[in-house]
Amino acid sequence: MLSGRFRGSIKSYWSVGYGAKSLSSRDVLDQHETLSGCLSTLPKKAKVVICGGGVMGAAVAYHLARRGWGDKTILIEKERVGSGSRWHASGLVGAFKPSLAQVKLAQSSIRLLQDLEARGRPTGWKQCGSLLLARTRDRMTVYRRMKSQSVSWGIQCELVTPKRCQEIWPMLNVDDILGGLWIPGDGVGDPHLLCMSLMREAVENGVGVMEDCAVTSVLSKHDKVCGVETDHGAIECEYFVNCAGFWARQVGQLAKPQVKVPLLPCEHYYLHTKKIDNLDPMTPVVRDPDGYIYLRERDGCILAGGFEPVAKPVYEEEIGSALQRCVAEDWDHFHILLQELLKRVPSLNQAVLHKLCNGLEAFSPDCKWIVGEAPEKLHPATCEDKEEGTSKTKNKEKNLIVGAFECLNGLLMSLHDCDQCEILQMFNYHVAAGMKTVGISAAGGVAEATADEIIDGYTKYDMYELDINRFLGLHNNKRFLRDRVKEVPGVHYGLPYPFHEFETGRNLRLSPIYPTLREKGAVFGQVMGYERPTWFEPVEEEKVNPQEPRPFKIAYTKTFGKPHWFETVQREYWACREAVGLADYSSFTKIDIQSQGREVVDLLQYLCSNNVDVPIGSIIHTGMQNERGGYENDCSLARISENHYMMIAPTIQQTRCKVWLKRHLPRNGCVTLSDVTSMYTAICVMGPFTRNLLSELTDTDLTPSNFPFFTFKELDVGLANGIRAMNLTHTGELGYVLYIPNEFALHVYNRLMTVGEKYGITHVGYYASRSLRVEKFFAFWGQDLDTMTTPLECGRTWRVKFDKDIPFIGREALLRQREEGIRRQYVQLLLTDHDHEMDLWSWGGESIYRDGNYCGQTTTTSYGYTFKKQVCLGFVQNFDKEGNPQPVTNEYVLSGHYEIDIAGIRYAAKVNLHSPNLPTKYPDKERDVYQATRRLHEPEKFLGRHYQP
């Protein structure tokens, strides 16, 4: 129940005091500071047009101006600058974020706040520190992990006792508190003040600001943004930045082609008390995530809000203006937070309430910011060439890429040439939106990255996890968003257990064998909307009602120690090592790339760091590097015929790697690209008996002399044909990945299961595959590799065609690095004194110590069922006394004594530079010689002439 007095106070305030004098002018929706120097007419031309004069748009304008593009930039705001953020007043600013990229961006934002304040520009920045409270042991573990990560992230923090928590915040009730984390560098800011200060400085440095002007359309020509239409006329431009915050999704729809910015608003509540006597203005921020709440001091009052587990979504088109974004309060919905607030600060019961604010803020489906250049492409029917007044279909010869036809939200593309369709990019359309309720922490850093991307073409940090290209069309489906965003705000304060899964928006992308796998006990995780088995629960054969499908089960871990699925995954792991495991790999990105002549070979030679001009039937594992040598993509390419390759790339790359490819396709349309992800079901069979099994189902001779390791063949399997079979696995085990036309998938699966019975065939989920690949020291893009990591740093120098005089993107950078030496090295670390039953596990992101000094961080980790040890993959560096990274050599790596810090306890670790050979009952020459990381032997000698690294 609500506290009668508190609720009474609020009610009485609402009924009696609604028009009363407010405590802060910034709360008053109809008052605002004005920005002088705004434009009265819209110029005809600019280089960059920013849409939205909230804190994000202001920060982008500021950073572009700082880099000398001020007089080339126009910011357009449909109301008044800062109107969107006038009342967003919680103002919490914290450096800790869930990932390194987000931490770096937040730290850059804090530096900007400090810098502006130091120069007399008000931002509301107050470094009052923040205190995180723990009610549970798991929450304390999270703080211990954060404390251990803080070394690598450069955040000062301290674990504190409940008593110390109360000293820091005397009003707190700490009866149920186990401890906390004190972060002295955190603070508070004011988005409106920050926005106005950034805007003023931007205007002083040449940025033109047009208020009361709404963007109505964004136009493109020859694949690039070419202009913007507004209700005050049109403006030509080369770059467009969508900073429309709350309305970014709608503004995306104004573009031709439409740009998908998947976000949807939710209600967000906080309340203000009236003034509280003697409240110290430097009172720290308190976050009590187990109670979903936060509190801070503001203008002598308490401001308190929270992130309830189930939020209330709103449709953005129903909210026309900033004023309407402050919607009526819903006390019943706020109840859960109010209860917790009163429990944590009982004296609030005596406070007089000023008001409850219900502000709306937009969230993306994965609770991350949306940043980067949009991936959209154009359908000619929607693209009018304004200047020439013609449809672009008429200009097809000029700029079509024939044959690639994308439909169904980008999931299906036909293989045939299609003259109705074309792929045209919408280059130079940038997005900086989805800032959710941490916009001030984001603004400075995200804007700096946006300005860098526009001017330099790349950002200083790897940002793929925030990249707008992480989405597919399905993520922008409004019903999907409406369901999903209910869960999203709660993620802020939820316990960040490993392998978090959302519960909404599920059962969306399903492989043809999904119903069968579900019946067989699959427990699912979702990736790019795809349901992927994570492990298989044992199922009792008899169901009460055989007609009823088995319940849909979502994977969960909910511990930082030994997970409940340990034994299940162990069983699957051993099936892959000693019998046959069958896994559904359908979610992997599959793209056919082909041409009439040799053009596809030339293109791929330019895009790939490995040599792709290999015999037909070979499979090449290669990176696609950027100019800096980092991985834009890591893929397998099967040469299907002279001028036809099939590319297999990570699931999360389905949009992103296509954008990279399309960006480099020849303009004359001679190379075609078809996304066949949704056309093929991928079944991987792993284990020593897979050759025997598959041989029973096909007439093709599968012996190594006819079908060697790392080669491709089209097979008949069972009664089906046209199955693209690759002799490789992503886990280092002997086996095949079968890419099966969807209509044959169930048939092939059934045959494999029936014949496989005598070989002990077992369903295998993603977690077992992960354990296998970590133990085998296989790097994965998006987990170990990113746009900043080079092949030389991760033990793949031998996969770079340095010995061939063939230009490729990144070659110069890699040659330079080879000359100068690497400054970080990918290693495998086996924990030698860790008890997997009793100790907390490593889950990635742990600090690595060498001879007692911090030297790097883990990326992916797993329990290794053969080693019977925790296995960590990660990067080791060599810092000098000033903390600057120095060259790293094998000798340096091997001469150190290593420890991994797991939540404050350091475990000794043995370092490996090479993929280890795991002991096995069934040694296999092919498999054992293959090294995913670094070359030990001369594999060609063992693997035959077909073998290409």
Ligand SMILES: Cc1cc2nc3c(=O)[nH]c(=O)nc-3n(C[C@H](O)[C@H](O)[C@H](O)COP(=O)(O)OP(=O)(O)OC[C@H]3O[C@@H](n4cnc5c(N)ncnc54)[C@H](O)[C@@H]3O)c2cc1C
């Ligand atoms: C209740 C609440 C509490 C919050 N608390 C915090 C906090 O504690 N810490 C924190 O860091 N953040 C907090 N935030 C979030 C933060 O305020 C926002 O993330 C940030 O203000 C968003 O800024 P923005 O510039 O992206 O979007 P907005 O402020 O929404 O600005 C977008 C602008 O685009 C304009 N626009 C839209 N469409 C068009 C068009 N067609 N043409 C021209 N202009 C257009 C709009 O008028 C608007 O001015 C909170 C937000 C809310 C709602």
